[in-house]
Amino acid sequence: MELRHLRYFVAVAEEQHMTRAALRLGIQQPPLSQQIRDLEGELGVRLFDRAPRSIKLNAAGQVFLKDARRLLADAQDAIARVRQAARGESGRIAVGYTSSASLHPLVPRLLRAFHAEHPGVDLEFQENATRDLLEAVARDVLDAALVRSSSDRYPGLRAIVLADEPMVVALPVGHPLAKRRKTVSMADLADQPWIFYRRADGPGIQDELMPACRKAGFTPHIVADVPRLLSAVTLVSAGRGITVVPQTLEAIHQESVVYRRLDAASAFTIPLTLVFRHPASALIQRFVAMARAPG
Incomplete structure (x- = not known):
């Protein structure tokens, strides 16, 4: 079963007319009729009562309509979520910091501002020693770290001085x-x-x-x-x-x-340094861009 089968079914169910449903979907009526028959064949259930000039949901079709609408809505939500993640608008960031870095006023200001601008992103935090943090970023355990050193010993990492x-x-x-x-x-x-x-x-x-x-x-x-x-x-x-x-x-x-x-x-x-892996994900790029921003 494909999502297009569900879309075709919902259109026919709502229009209760094959030709109008075909116009709504922008396809020809014969292929639409065949797709509905294929869906019924796959399910092993008739979904419509048919007459020469009408088509109407039967009891099984009414039950399936609720699930079909829910599945289509879930698919749209999934598409929206993955597009948000690709744009860096949602997801998760794990940020580490040393105890001294956490005391610098720029650090809580950055974390607070990022959360305010990206409420859909889950921020996780870890305090540790500098070497442990840099190794965690290099191993992809952390996404970024705020430390008091460069990242020169880790060629896969990039750093900006805040x-x-x-x-x-x-x-x-x-x-x-x-x-x-x-x-x-x-x-x-x-x-x-x-x-x-x-x-x-x-x-x-x-x-x-x-x-x-x-x-x-x-x-x-x-x-x-x-x-x-x-x-x-x-x-x-x-x-x-x-x-x-x-x-x-x-x-x-x-x-x-x-x-x-x-x-x-x-x-x-x-220096107060923000360290991250290269290349960075869209989400980390947004975090880095906010860290670079003046003020």
């Missing part, structure tokens, strides 16, 4: 560097106990931080190594050491952590 964010020094309350100056140089941090945050062999902020330390002429004395930025700031608040973090983390532990800008000679930025 923002370059200044780095600041996080110091325990009462620390001498916090008391005596408003800015700090990287050289001032040479003898300090450092809290590092990284995953072995994983890309991230350390790709920028370690060169900044070397440029200032020292290798940091690391007293703790944690997998998350938030964990690093928590250890700073406990007085375990100092660290350097993106500026958006200044909202964390303000009662026990003091944040100081790096001076002009030491200042550097870290």
